[in-house]
Structure formats: C-alpha cells, structure tokens
Amino acid sequence: MTTALPALLALALGLAAGGAAADALRAGDPKAGEAVYARCLACHALAYNRTGPKHCGLLGRRAGSVPGFNYSKAMQSTKWVWNPKTLDRFLANPLKAVPGTSMGYDGVKDAQERRDLIAYLEQAGHSEACKPPRE
Amino acid sequence: MTSRIQTPDAGLTASLQNAPDREARRSFLGQSGLLLSGAAIALLAGRDALAKGKPSTASDVNVLNSALGAELEAIAAYQVGAESGLLQKPVLHLAVTFQGHHKEHADLLAKTIAKLGGQLVSAKAQYSFPVETLKTQNDVLRFAAMLEKGAVSAYLGAVPVFNNRELAKAAASILGDEAMHWAILRNALGEDPVPSAFMS
Numbered sequence: 001m002t003t004a005l006p007a008l009l010a011l012a013l014g015l016a017a018g019g020a021a022a023d024a025l026r027a028g029d030p031k032a033g034e035a036v037y038a039r040c041l042a043c044h045a046l047a048y049n050r051t052g053p054k055h056c057g058l059l060g061r062r063a064g065s066v067p068g069f070n071y072s073k074a075m076q077s078t079k080w081v082w083n084p085k086t087l088d089r090f091l092a093n094p095l096k097a098v099p100g101t102s103m104g105y106d107g108v109k110d111a112q113e114r115r116d117l118i119a120y121l122e123q124a125g126h127s128e129a130c131k132p133p134r135e
Numbered sequence: 136m137t138s139r140i141q142t143p144d145a146g147l148t149a150s151l152q153n154a155p156d157r158e159a160r161r162s163f164l165g166q167s168g169l170l171l172s173g174a175a176i177a178l179l180a181g182r183d184a185l186a187k188g189k190p191s192t193a194s195d196v197n198v199l200n201s202a203l204g205a206e207l208e209a210i211a212a213y214q215v216g217a218e219s220g221l222l223q224k225p226v227l228h229l230a231v232t233f234q235g236h237h238k239e240h241a242d243l244l245a246k247t248i249a250k251l252g253g254q255l256v257s258a259k260a261q262y263s264f265p266v267e268t269l270k271t272q273n274d275v276l277r278f279a280a281m282l283e284k285g286a287v288s289a290y291l292g293a294v295p296v297f298n299n300r301e302l303a304k305a306a307a308s309i310l311g312d313e314a315m316h317w318a319i320l321r322n323a324l325g326e327d328p329v330p331s332a333f334m335s
Contacts, residue, residue, distance in 0.1 A: 028277035038281070038284055038285065038288070039289075040287065041282065041284070041285030041287065041288075042286040042287075043201065045263070049263070050205075050208060051201060051205045051208060070246040072197070098196075100193075100194075100197070102200070103201070104199075104201045104202070104289075104293050104296055105292035105293065105296070106292045106295045106296050113329025117242075
C-alpha cells in the first residue's frame with residue numbers, strides 16, 4: 001500500500017519508467033509482488049478459475065489455454081506463451097496488448113511492481129497452493 | 136483447498152431477508168441507495184446519459200461484464216459467509232448488508248450492459264471458495280476483506296479504461312462503496328480500517 005504514492009507521483013509527473021530507467025530496476029521481489037497481487041484478487045486466484053483464469057502454472061502456459069475457462073476470442077487467438085517478457089507487456093496495458101481481452105483493467109503501470117508481481121507468480125507456481133491435491 | 140459452492144437460491148436469499156433485524160437493514164440500504172443514486176440515475180436514465188461525451192464501445196461492455204461477473208461471485212461469497220454459522224450479530228448483519236450492496240451493483244451493471252446491447256454474463260452454477268480455511272468468524276471476515284480490497288483495485292483499474300465518462304463515474308461510485316466495505320471489515324477484525332492515504 002505504501003508503494004502507491006511514489007507510483008502515483010511518477011505517473012502524474014510523466015516519469016513512466018522506460019529506456020535507461022528500466023535498466024535501473026532491481027530483480028523481482030516475490031514478497032513485494034505478493035502485495036501487488038492483492039489487486040488481482042477480485043477476479044483471480046492461484047488454484048481455481050474465477051472471473052479470471054487461475055494462475056497456477058501460468059509461466060510457460062500458452063495464453064488462453066486453461067481448460068474450462070471462457071476466454072475472449074482475442075485472448076484465444078494470440079500465439080503468446082506466458083513468460084516474463086509477455087507478462088510484462090500484457091500487465092503494463094492489457095487492453096492495448098490484447099485488444100478485446102476481457103481483462104478490463106488499466107494495468108500495472110510501475111515497471112518495478114510488474115517485475116515483482118511476475119516474480120511472485122513464478123514463485124507461487126511452485127507453492128503448496130499449486131500442487132495437485134493428494135488422493 | 137477449495138470447495139465448489141452451489142449458487143444460492145431464491146429461498147435462501149428470502150430467509151436472509153426475513154432476519155429479525157430486517158428493519159434496520161432496510162433503513163441502512165435506503166440510505167446507501169441515496170448515496171449511490173447520482174451515478175445510478177445517470178445510467179438508468181437511459182441512452183441519453185450514456186451518450187454524453189465519447190460513446191460507449193464494445194470494450195466498455197467487456198469491462199462492465201467483467202465487473203458483473205465479479206459482483207455475482209461476491210454475492211455468492213457473502214451467501215457462504217452468512218450461512219457458515221460462523222458469523223455472529225452484528226457481523227452477520229454487516230455481511231447481509233454488504234451482500235445487498237453487491238446485488239444492487241450487479242443489478243445496475245446488468246441493466247447498463249443491456250441498455251448498451253451487450254450480452255450479459257450469468258451467475259455460475261457453482262463457485263469455488265476456500266471454505267476449508269474458514270474456521271472462525273475472523274477467517275470469514277479476512278476472506279471478505281480480501282475480496283473487497285481486490286474489488287477496489289479492480290474498479291480503480293477499470294475507471295480509466297472506459298470510453299464513456301458516465302460509466303467511469305458509475306464505476307468510481309461503486310469503488311467508493313467497496314472501499315467502505317473493506318474499511319469496515321478491517322475495523323471488525325481489529326485492524327486499522329484505513330491503513331494508507333492511497334489505494335492501488
């Protein structure tokens with residue numbers, strides 16, 4: 001929550017990270033990313049589909065491919081595979097990256113927050129929540 | 136970790152509405168309706184209000200439908216909480232009241248999507264909720280607070296992407312209501328109800 005103010009100020013001043021600024025980013029921090037992930041929890045969960053698809057197994061998965069989830073045609077028709085690069089592009093501006101996506105969200109505008117969020121999603125994919133249920 | 140929950144039927148909803156404290160709830164809902172009436176009237180007035188500024192687009196309908204899907208899930212989640220047997224008054228009253236707000240949001244979103252000629256998403260026959268982790272009243276409150284905080288972020292992310300400013304205004308109005316839910320749930324948990332000056 002306390003990271004919101006710097007992000008807002010950067011946005012207001014037109015200081016969106018890019019070019020040389022992007023090089024100054026630190027490695028993604030899963031713990032910080034978990035806090036960013038709280039923004040996703042109205043629609044997403046790790047282990048099950050909700051308004052949005054589940055996130056377990058996200059890295060390495062082809063976009064629009066979770067069984068049983070009703071994707072937009074736009075998402076289904078992409079040839080993307082989710083990796084840090086494609087996720088960064090999508091999360092920055094979902095509606096611009098995949099016009100017609102059902103994810104009506106402005107995006108995570110702060111590049112460091114995106115990096116942290118992707119690190120969390122990567123780590124969460126190996127967590128207990130994402131392991132198959134025991135018989 | 137999760138269980139699939141049947142969508143609540145009308146009978147269950149009616150039984151909640153017949154709770155002994157219904158008069159207080161009705162009064163509270165009446166007041167909240169007044170608070171939301173500005174944006175609601177703008178939408179329900181019809182296409183004239185929606186025609187202000189830039190026209191609505193298929194993208195707007197997509198965003199509204201995503202919001203409707205989340206609201207329908209929230210209604211089901213509060214039903215699970217209300218029927219869990221874990222909530223005591225006055226917390227039970229809060230849950231039923233907040234569920235009523237989500238029903239009002241869903242109703243407004245559905246009517247707006249219909250006005251725009253969109254195809255409405257429906258409530259799912261079953262929802263997945265982590266009911267195995269809900270052992271106490273505080274567990275239910277934390278689960279609800281997590282959903283409400285997420286809802287604030289979702290509406291915050293939706294407001295800038297609407298082409299039509301009246302829709303953005305309505306989304307902001309709902310955002311305010313979700314933020315109040317989140318704060319009150321945090322307060323009920325004994326946490327700082329407003330932990331920061333900004334939401335993200």
